[in-house]
Amino acid sequence: xxxxxxxxxxxxxxxxxxxxxxxxxxxxxxxxxxxxxxxxxxxxxxxxxxxxxxxxxxxxxxxxxxxxxxxxxxxxxxxxxxxxxxxxxxxxxxxxxxxxxxxxxxxxxxxxxxxxx
Amino acid sequence: xxxxxxxxxxxxxxxxxxxxxxxxxxxxxxxxxxxxxxxxxxxxxxxxxxxxxxxxxxxxxxxxxxxxxxxxxxxxxxxxxxxxxxxxxxxxxxxxxxxxxxxxxxxxxxxxx
Numbered sequence: 504x505x506x507x508x509x510x511x512x513x514x515x516x517x518x519x520x521x522x523x524x525x526x527x528x529x530x531x532x533x534x535x536x537x538x539x540x541x542x543x544x545x546x547x548x549x550x551x552x553x554x555x556x557x558x559x560x561x562x563x564x565x566x567x568x569x570x571x572x573x574x575x576x577x578x579x580x581x582x583x584x585x586x587x588x589x590x591x592x593x594x595x596x597x598x599x600x601x602x603x604x605x606x607x608x609x610x611x612x613x614x615x616x617x618x619x620x
Numbered sequence: 621x622x623x624x625x626x627x628x629x630x631x632x633x634x635x636x637x638x639x640x641x642x643x644x645x646x647x648x649x650x651x652x653x654x655x656x657x658x659x660x661x662x663x664x665x666x667x668x669x670x671x672x673x674x675x676x677x678x679x680x681x682x683x684x685x686x687x688x689x690x691x692x693x694x695x696x697x698x699x700x701x702x703x704x705x706x707x708x709x710x711x712x713x714x715x716x717x718x719x720x721x722x723x724x725x726x727x728x729x730x731x732x733x
Contacts, residue, residue, distance in 0.1 A: 537720070537721065539723075544659075544728070546724060547708065547710075548723075549721075549722055552720060596663070600721075608653075608668055609710070609721050613661065613662040614661060614662050616660060
């Protein structure tokens with residue numbers, strides 16, 4: 504079946520530095536990928552929709568300059584947390600769907616646990 | 621506001637018992653998805669429902685979508701410790717971005733011996 508790979512699975516960074524998280528669709532082309540954030544004991548919160556070849560669409564309340572998204576190819580989207588602070592520590596997870604159809608399964612990466620110290 | 625509400629928020633059941641988790645939407649859905657997650661890990665796809673009245677089963681898990689496509693239930697028969705985890709319903713909402721998948725509040729399931 505289709506697989507979405509996310510890297511790294513864990514990262515610890517110093518406050519003020521930037522961290523890049525990669526999301527790859529391994530055996531299909533994904534025109535759209537999604538980035539979620541999950542706080543402890545809470546559900547997934549959609550941050551933004553990553554569109555190949557165009558600007559990402561951010562959900563209300565998500566800072567686009569803080570969370571930079573690049574979707575340069577049909578198999579890769581990246582999320583960069585810029586000038587990270589401890590409050591950015593969280594579990595980030597990406598998702599990709601095969602095509603635009605709403606009746607297709609959404610595949611998820613393994614997630615990235617970010618800790619900002 | 622949360623478009624998808626799940627109940628209960630948490631559940632503790634004895635091994636061998638049946639249980640049901642509900643997911644309710646304030647809007648009509650295109651599609652309803654059920655996932656399982658171990659905390660801090662990725663999501664495991666369970667089932668996708670599209671048609672009103674649809675019901676699907678996989679091993680001991682059955683999911684149903686009501687005729688109005690606003691409510692879904694996930695039923696586990698004869699629960700086992702391996703069923704423990706967080707169950708999330710996700711949906712694509714009619715009237716929203718077609719492919720955008722948003723999630724419910726989640727249900728944390730514990731299965732005791």
